[in-house]
Amino acid sequence: MGEFADLIKHNYSAQIVLAFFAALVAWWATLYVSGASADALQAWAAAYQIVAFFGACVGFTIANHWGGFQSVIGRATIAFSFGLLLQCFGQTSYSFYIYYLNQPVPYPSIGDIGYFGSIFAYLYGALALSRAAGVHVSLKSYRGQLLAFLLPLLMLVLSYQFFLRGYEFDGTQPLKTFLDFGYPFGQALYVSVALLAYLLSRNVLGGMMRMPILVFIGALVLQYFSDFTFLYQATAGTWYAGGMNDLLYLVSYLAMTLALLYIGHVFVKIQKS
Numbered sequence: 001m002g003e004f005a006d007l008i009k010h011n012y013s014a015q016i017v018l019a020f021f022a023a024l025v026a027w028w029a030t031l032y033v034s035g036a037s038a039d040a041l042q043a044w045a046a047a048y049q050i051v052a053f054f055g056a057c058v059g060f061t062i063a064n065h066w067g068g069f070q071s072v073i074g075r076a077t078i079a080f081s082f083g084l085l086l087q088c089f090g091q092t093s094y095s096f097y098i099y100y101l102n103q104p105v106p107y108p109s110i111g112d113i114g115y116f117g118s119i120f121a122y123l124y125g126a127l128a129l130s131r132a133a134g135v136h137v138s139l140k141s142y143r144g145q146l147l148a149f150l151l152p153l154l155m156l157v158l159s160y161q162f163f164l165r166g167y168e169f170d171g172t173q174p175l176k177t178f179l180d181f182g183y184p185f186g187q188a189l190y191v192s193v194a195l196l197a198y199l200l201s202r203n204v205l206g207g208m209m210r211m212p213i214l215v216f217i218g219a220l221v222l223q224y225f226s227d228f229t230f231l232y233q234a235t236a237g238t239w240y241a242g243g244m245n246d247l248l249y250l251v252s253y254l255a256m257t258l259a260l261l262y263i264g265h266v267f268v269k270i271q272k273s
Helices: 002-010 012-033 037-049 052-066 070-099 112-131 142-164 175-200 210-236 242-273
Strands: none
Touching: 002 012, 002 242, 012 037, 012 052, 012 242, 037 070, 052 070, 052 242, 070 112, 070 242, 112 175, 112 210, 175 210, 210 242
């Protein structure tokens, strides 16, 4: 945790994104305390993606430091940054429905291209991160192979039990059914891959990759619960712009941005060593 505090203390990008986050949370709290209108909450919901956009921009820059597509960590960083950019696409699409089409956001909608597409970006990023952590070596052992089989299976079973048990199929909405299953199952896969990367990683780069991987796991888990909360509320008809679900998304964007900045911090340490 000392290294993470050092990142916050000396990295201007980390300080900027934390300032954005603090201002957005203060704005959100003020709206709720004052009983703001739905229009005011929608304005906040359209604005907080600035954290994700900022994270994507700094992430692409950091990936370039790692060699971009030429290195495994560079590819992982690009994938996570692209995932944040896809989240921005989803939010911008939602604002388009509300401000330009003057209608409630449907589910599914064009915004799901961004939100569902981010699952593939995060999954690829988690796979690349696991390779950088030496998981391909650990999988040669019996313990590694067993974990690689059981952990994703456990995550899929838990996702079904908690999120989809008793699901009522609607044959008239096949795309909605696909997304209802695709979101939790896809997210369960990238979370399980990230967990495997942490559990099976060896002392890569002097052990400096362990904390960044752990921060990425936290960011992916927050993303997982953000998307589930949206699905649950959308199905129940209780979702609204600027609610607790959007606040949870904001926290997940901050976590992913800090994880990307941590990877950049590791690069600087390697350069100095």
